[in-house]
Amino acid sequence: MKNKKMILLFSHKLTNEQKQDAKNSFVIDEFIYLSDDLQKIWSNISPDLQTIQDILEPIKEFIKTNSNQDNVVLIQGDFGACFIMVNFCKDLGLKTLYATTKRIAQEYEKDGKMIKKSIFEHRRFREYE
Numbered sequence: 001m002k003n004k005k006m007i008l009l010f011s012h013k014l015t016n017e018q019k020q021d022a023k024n025s026f027v028i029d030e031f032i033y034l035s036d037d038l039q040k041i042w043s044n045i046s047p048d049l050q051t052i053q054d055i056l057e058p059i060k061e062f063i064k065t066n067s068n069q070d071n072v073v074l075i076q077g078d079f080g081a082c083f084i085m086v087n088f089c090k091d092l093g094l095k096t097l098y099a100t101t102k103r104i105a106q107e108y109e110k111d112g113k114m115i116k117k118s119i120f121e122h123r124r125f126r127e128y129e
Contacts, residue, residue, distance in 0.1 A: 003029040007067055007094075009059065009075045009085055011043040017122045018099060025125060026072055026095075038062055045078040052081055060088055069093050074125070086128045096128040 006028045008014065014022070014031060022028040034042055038059055045052055063073065063085075072095040075082050086096045101120040108115055 005030045005032050005067070005071045006097075007032045007063060007071060007073045008034065009042055009073060009077065009082075011039075011077055015122060018125075021122065021125060022072075022074075026097075028072070032066055034059070034062065042077055042081070045081050052078070053084065056081060056084055059085070063089060063094075064092070067092065067094055071095075072097055074099065075128070090128075097125040098128065100124050100126050 004027050006022050006026065008031060013033075019028075019031065022031070033039070041055055042059060045055070049055070067073070067089075073085075073089045074097050075085050075089070076098050082098075089096045100123045102123050104119045104121065106117045106119070108117075
């Protein structure tokens with residue numbers, strides 16, 4: 001039986017809650033993070049570039065090399081990059097997901113200033129449709 005992998009095109013590390021949800025909801029056995037050099041590309045896409053197709057090529061190669069039809073890909077980041085990569089992964093027959101969260105805002109006063117703090121709680125993974 002093949003290991004079911006979740007490939008992460010994601011700028012953060014998964015929380016324990018997210019890992020457990022992926023294991024329960026999608027029977028994930030292994031989480032595949034980008035290499036450091038690919039993570040640097042994914043997490044730092046310049047807003048000044050006219051097109052980003054070329055800089056995503058190494059990430060596309062990584063996905064082709066490290067995936068099979070049983071895998072899912074968690075894709076979150078730059079909107080344009082997500083659009084490109086969701087379409088690319090779907091063309092490969094991969095299930096594409098994003099994480100949903102609930103934001104809890106807290107406001108309090110400190111030293112005469114209002115401080116606003118947001119806490120994000122993982123809710124579920126949702127499939128790009």
